[in-house]
Amino acid sequence: MKKCLWLPISLSAVLVFSVCCKNTPTQEQKPWEWSLEKVRAEVNRIRAGKDLTPESWPDGARVAVALSFDFDAETNALRDLNLSPGTFSQGEYAARVAVPRILDLLDKYDIPASFFVPAVSALLHKEQIQAILSKKKHEIGLHGWIHERNSLLSEQEERELMQRSFDTLKELTGKAPIGIRTPSWDFSLHTLAIIKELGLLYDSSLMADDRPYEIMAEGKPTGVIELPVEWLLDDYPYFGFSRYSSVRPHIKTMDVFAVWAAEFEQAYEEGTLFVLTMHPKYIGHRSRMAMLETLIQYMQTHADVWFATHEEIARFVKEGSEVLDLP
Numbered sequence: 189m190k191k192c193l194w195l196p197i198s199l200s201a202v203l204v205f206s207v208c209c210k211n212t213p214t215q216e217q218k219p220w221e222w223s224l225e226k227v228r229a230e231v232n233r234i235r236a237g238k239d240l241t242p243e244s245w246p247d248g249a250r251v252a253v254a255l256s257f258d259f260d261a262e263t264n265a266l267r268d269l270n271l272s273p274g275t276f277s278q279g280e281y282a283a284r285v286a287v288p289r290i291l292d293l294l295d296k297y298d299i300p301a302s303f304f305v306p307a308v309s310a311l312l313h314k315e316q317i318q319a320i321l322s323k324k325k326h327e328i329g330l331h332g333w334i335h336e337r338n339s340l341l342s343e344q345e346e347r348e349l350m351q352r353s354f355d356t357l358k359e360l361t362g363k364a365p366i367g368i369r370t371p372s373w374d375f376s377l378h379t380l381a382i383i384k385e386l387g388l389l390y391d392s393s394l395m396a397d398d399r400p401y402e403i404m405a406e407g408k409p410t411g412v413i414e415l416p417v418e419w420l421l422d423d424y425p426y427f428g429f430s431r432y433s434s435v436r437p438h439i440k441t442m443d444v445f446a447v448w449a450a451e452f453e454q455a456y457e458e459g460t461l462f463v464l465t466m467h468p469k470y471i472g473h474r475s476r477m478a479m480l481e482t483l484i485q486y487m488q489t490h491a492d493v494w495f496a497t498h499e500e501i502a503r504f505v506k507e508g509s510e511v512l513d514l515p
């Protein structure tokens with residue numbers, strides 16, 4: 189430190205810090221210059237806590253299966269200012285064809301599901317929202333305002349959009365949302381605090397486990413339940429298509445069945461949780477719906493499978509856990 193004393197007083201404190209105190213991280217430091225303490229602080233902001241898998245699922249079921257459909261419709265295109273009628277028509281297909289087809293399939297096998305819906309999609313497609321609600325077994329959860337990317341927003345913008353989405357879905361459905369799947373699974377440094385402010389029971393956007401777990405913030409339990417997701421268990425990486433990029437289907441439809449069935453099989457063996465994320469605009473086409481039906485039939489050949497909404501699973505987990513002080 190002594191060598192620093194000659195530095196002119198006019199130099200900023202930040203400069204003195206960065207020159208003299210190499211172990212103290214600053215904005216200017218590159219990640220490979222960080223102390224291990226700084227690295228730990230960064231990765232430990234949001235972490236997985238207690239495994240919340242219950243001793244057994246309702247009625248002695250071995251595994252909980254949560255089918256979810258992210259009903260984005262036109263919102264991804266709107267967010268990106270891609271105003272092409274061609275692109276919008278893919279979102280229209282989701283509402284016009286895919287959602288009714290999905291609802292019919294779920295009825296056929298008497299399975300409840302969770303629909304995560306950006307508020308703008310819900311406002312554009314009120315008929316579909318009412319159709320989902322009319323089944324009286326499905327859940328509608330938060331999925332942003334217009335599929336915004338939370339990490340690109342200010343804290344204030346993110347909070348305002350999430351509150352607006354919450355209020356809109358509450359008004360449209362007559363029920364306050366219980367959980368959220370963040371758009372694109374994009375979880376900012378402020379997302380968890382806003383989730384707690386809204387009093388949500390669960391999130392389904394993180395990937396630290398296959399099992400349900402409690403989210404920890406800065407090493408402390410938060411009471412928010414995570415029902416984790418994975419790209420492996422999402423239809424988009426298999427079926428997404430973009431004419432002008434390398435995004436395109438690269439696997440046969442029944443090969444996707446093989447991956448998902450193997451994931452289910454292991455979840456069944458472990459007695460934990462199987463969360464599947466799908467999008468009406470991708471899964472809702474005829475050949476893929478046939479594959480999804482085959483998967484449902486396959487899962488139903490197993491005894492003791494509990495098909496439930498995310499909300500039902502989160503509530504069951506909450507009741508079974510003595511350590512959580514949940515809303």
Ligand SMILES: [Zn+2]
Binds near residue numbers: 259260331335371372
């Ligand atoms: Zn989405």
